[in-house]
Every structure is written in C-alpha cells, then in structure tokens.
Amino acid sequence: MLLSQRVLNTQFSPIRKLTPYAEKARKEGKKIYYLNIGQPDVETPKEFFEGIKKYSSNIVYYSHSAGLYELREAFSDYYKSWNIDFNPEELIVTTGGSEAVIFSLATVADPGDEVIVIEPFYANYKGFAEMLDVKLRPVKADPETGYAVPSREEFEKAYNNKVKAIIFSNPSNPTGAVYDFEEVKRIVDFAKEKDIFVISDEVYKEFTFDGKEHISLMDFEDKDRFILVDSVSKRYSLCGARIGVLASKNKKVMEQVMKFAQSRLSPPLMAQFGLLGLLKNLESDYLIRMQKEYQDRRDAVYEEISMIEGAVFKKPHGAFYFSVKLPVDDSEEFIKWMLTDFNINGETVMVSPLSGFYATPDAGKQEIRIAYVLNSDELRKACRILREAITTYNKR
Ligand SMILES: Cc1ncc(COP(=O)(O)O)c(C=O)c1O
Known part of the structure; x- marks a missing residue:
C-alpha cells in the first residue's frame, strides 16, 4: 500500500x-x-465558561453548518464595532481560523493552481496548500525593512496565469508587521489588476501597538474579491475552543463555501455557546x-x-x-x-x-x-x- x-x-x-x-x-x-x-x-475570560454552563439541553447536537445564528449576529455586531459591515449571512463560523483558511484556498484554487503569499508567512498556509495540491508563490519581505509589503514589481515577478489569489496575515504572524494603508492598497490594486481573490487573515487585529491602526482588507472597495479569515483563538485566549470565521460579501463565494461547511456538518457546539456568553458579557475594556x-x-x-x-x-x-x-x-x-x-x-x-x-x-x-x-x-x-x-x- x-x-x-x-x-x-x-x-x-x-x-x-x-x-x-x-x-x-x-x-x-x-x-x-x-x-x-x-x-x-x-x-481565558470566565464569561466563556459561564456561557457553557448555561447550556440547558441534555444533547450536544450539531449546530447549523454556518454556526449558531445568534453567534453570527454577535460576530456581525463585533465587526460593526470595527466599522466593518458583515451581516450574519455573510459569515460562516468555522472550526478555528485554520478551517477558514482551508475553505478559502479550496474555494478559489484548484489542484495545480497557485496562490501568492507574502513570506515569511504563517507556516500552516503551506501545510494547507499542500493538502489541496495548491502551490504557494512567495513574495519575500525582508528583516531590513521590518518585513514590509514588497514592491509591486515583486508581486509581478511571482505572478503567472495559474495564480488565483493572494493570501497574507495582517498583523503578521510570524513577523509582527502591521501593514499601513498604502501597503494593503498595493495588494488590493495588484489583485484587481490581475482579477484574482484576496484572502486577508486578520486574527491578530486587536494587537497593534504604538497607536498604529489596523487597516482591514474590508476598508477597501472591490469587496467581491475579498475573503476575510478570523479567529477568536488569540483574541480571547481560546486556542482550544476551535472557533474561527470566514467572511465575504461575495454571495457566490459564500454559497459555495457552504458546501464544505455542510460536509463537515458543524463547528463545535459547546464552544459556540461559550463564545456567545463571552461576546455578550465580556468587560468592554x-x-x-x-x-x-x-x-x-x-x-x-x-x-x-x-x-x-x-x-x-x-x-x-x-x-x-x-x-x-x-x-x-x-x-x-x-x-x-x-x-x-x-x-x-x-x-x-x-x-x-x-x-x-x-x-x-x-x-x-x-x-x-x-x-x-x-x-x-x-x-x-x-x-x-x-x-x-x-x-x-x-x-x-
Ligand atoms: C495568522 C494565523 N492565522 C490563523 C491561525 C489559526 O488559528 P486557529 O485555527 O487557532 O483559529 C493562526 C494560529 O496561530 C495564525 O497565527
């Protein structure tokens, strides 16, 4: 064998x-x-555990494949607090941000296709791409520049007609770089020019320092080509809860991602209840x-x-x-x-x-x-x- x-x-x-x-x-x-x-x-905030304690059914059932509606509403409110407009239908709760990355890549790229990535990158992007037979096309950021987004020319060098998307994390794991408006715009403009998707992984959104503002992909126009990856693992010290989000304003993308979401039935139910309790009751500061x-x-x-x-x-x-x-x-x-x-x-x-x-x-x-x-x-x-x-x- x-x-x-x-x-x-x-x-x-x-x-x-x-x-x-x-x-x-x-x-x-x-x-x-x-x-x-x-x-x-x-x-982990106690509100998470209290949320779980309030669970009253004696069966741990599957939730909706896109996640509990009430939780998606709570996420929608959370994004609104960042001036990001997602209604619950534009969100799918995933089993960690990891699953949101896998679903995103699998939705935009076929086996043999390629995806541009700013390197160094979150190492598991490579594992996920390998799982899907998708090749990563790296665009190198350098320690000398604080790992800033490389120039347009570098993206051009990495591009060929098999490239279907660009993926990056901002703030970046592993570099800690926080991209400014011009840097994110460079990525968005390039994607627009080549008519490809952009997958922005914003799981560290809250963690920006020295007054640096986080620029979300969703701050830009042309939203149909955007997919947002999110997770509560780091934000609320909930790594083992395994809850993330895939979000997009592109209806076709969301409709098709649902096929993957339905195949794996449901994100974890108890963690969704815990998180609901947390999002509703956590101290605002x-x-x-x-x-x-x-x-x-x-x-x-x-x-x-x-x-x-x-x-x-x-x-x-x-x-x-x-x-x-x-x-x-x-x-x-x-x-x-x-x-x-x-x-x-x-x-x-x-x-x-x-x-x-x-x-x-x-x-x-x-x-x-x-x-x-x-x-x-x-x-x-x-x-x-x-x-x-x-x-x-x-x-x-
Ligand atoms: C940039 C980035 N994206 C996604 C993930 C996946 O996180 P999780 O699956 O725990 O939500 C991580 C975890 O370290 C990460 O650093």
Whole structure:
C-alpha cells in the first residue's frame, strides 16, 4: 500500500518540529522558556465558561453548518464595532481560523493552481496548500525593512496565469508587521489588476501597538474579491475552543463555501455557546487591556533583543511575534544546540526557526521567531539566555 504523494510532500509544522529536543531537555531537568508557539499564557475570560454552563439541553447536537445564528449576529455586531459591515449571512463560523483558511484556498484554487503569499508567512498556509495540491508563490519581505509589503514589481515577478489569489496575515504572524494603508492598497490594486481573490487573515487585529491602526482588507472597495479569515483563538485566549470565521460579501463565494461547511456538518457546539456568553458579557475594556499587556511584552523583548550585537530587525508593531535575523549561520542548528548543549543555571530557551515560514528554499536560515506569550519578567530572562547562548555558540 502506498501513501499519497500529497501527504508525503506535506511538511511537518516548523513550530513543533524541535519538540523532541525540548522533551529530552525537560527530562534531563532543564527549565525551558517556550517562545516557539503562539499559545498565550493569558487566562481565558470566565464569561466563556459561564456561557457553557448555561447550556440547558441534555444533547450536544450539531449546530447549523454556518454556526449558531445568534453567534453570527454577535460576530456581525463585533465587526460593526470595527466599522466593518458583515451581516450574519455573510459569515460562516468555522472550526478555528485554520478551517477558514482551508475553505478559502479550496474555494478559489484548484489542484495545480497557485496562490501568492507574502513570506515569511504563517507556516500552516503551506501545510494547507499542500493538502489541496495548491502551490504557494512567495513574495519575500525582508528583516531590513521590518518585513514590509514588497514592491509591486515583486508581486509581478511571482505572478503567472495559474495564480488565483493572494493570501497574507495582517498583523503578521510570524513577523509582527502591521501593514499601513498604502501597503494593503498595493495588494488590493495588484489583485484587481490581475482579477484574482484576496484572502486577508486578520486574527491578530486587536494587537497593534504604538497607536498604529489596523487597516482591514474590508476598508477597501472591490469587496467581491475579498475573503476575510478570523479567529477568536488569540483574541480571547481560546486556542482550544476551535472557533474561527470566514467572511465575504461575495454571495457566490459564500454559497459555495457552504458546501464544505455542510460536509463537515458543524463547528463545535459547546464552544459556540461559550463564545456567545463571552461576546455578550465580556468587560468592554478587556481587549484594550490585552493590547497593553502585549505591547509591554513587545517592549521587553525589543529592549533585550536590541542588546544582541549583529541582530537585524525593526520594532514590530503588532500580533505577538518578533522575527529577527541572528548572527548565527543556521538558526535551526542553533536552537537544537540551545536545547541539547546549553543552559544557564539549568534554564534554556526554545524559539522557532524561521526557515519553515518560507516557501523559498534556504530562505530565512539565520532568522528566528519569538512568540512573546510569557509575562515580561520571564521574557526578559529568556531573551538574556538567548543572548548569552549566541555568544557561546559563536565561540565554540
Ligand atoms: C495568522 C494565523 N492565522 C490563523 C491561525 C489559526 O488559528 P486557529 O485555527 O487557532 O483559529 C493562526 C494560529 O496561530 C495564525 O497565527
């Protein structure tokens, strides 16, 4: 029996790839600061659990395939608070933002088609594209520019007539870049010129710092070519709830996506009830407090990373990630070495090698991604260990 080329060609998640080394280090008694995965340490708001407790049926049934109508109404209100006009019919609740990405790609691209992506990109886009036999056409953003949206010429170079869409996340995972109006417009204008779709992944919308405003794809005209991907995983520390949203003003898109939604029957019911309770009852300043918390953490990481001689980066303005080019020849080898051969008083650090966030072979070899998902004190300690580790590594 042979397995499909599709599965054989699919990459393992670069975020989890080095976990066996971390497990071994832990067994040896080392304390590890985990900055490799975007799982916040923030407590899930109690309103979510209260929402679940109010569930009164003694059957956990399937919901509507597009999600509970009341929840879609609550999402519609949420988007209105951002001046984004989506009525409940223009929203499908998905099993995490992940499913919204899969549905979007599968709706706009056939096997053999291609999708332009700004790289480095959220690594699972590659896994999803591989699952669908869709090829990613990378357009490279550079650490020297703070990973800004590349020029129109770069998009032109990546384009061919198999390209059906552009996908990107803003604020960006893994770089923390927040695109300004001109940058998003460049993407929209290019898509319009080539008559292709734009998939904008805005799961970190709330997390923008230094007064930087989040520019949504939905702030632009030509909405028929737009698909929005959203998720509550990071916004409310609900990663395991598995609730996301696919939204579009394009009726045909929504009608067709429903076929996929119906095939997988329903998004998780209990989580939808919990979220309904949360969206209706959460304190109004919750997200502002979270934004401040992440900005403080970003500041801590920025200060510490600034002390690494030879590191290349610009201050990121959003999400909760920091990508940086380090003065090491191969960041993956360096991270492995930190787990196997290095510690300070029994403590070491785990970050993600950025190469797995690129589609271009050998790109990002010196870069890493830091997810600032610990409190500021721990982040400072972790960054100091990282700094010492670089010095020791380069002196070996
Ligand atoms: C940019 C981006 N999009 C989508 C997702 C998927 O999130 P989930 O499936 O938990 O909603 C993530 C998770 O890290 C992400 O960073």
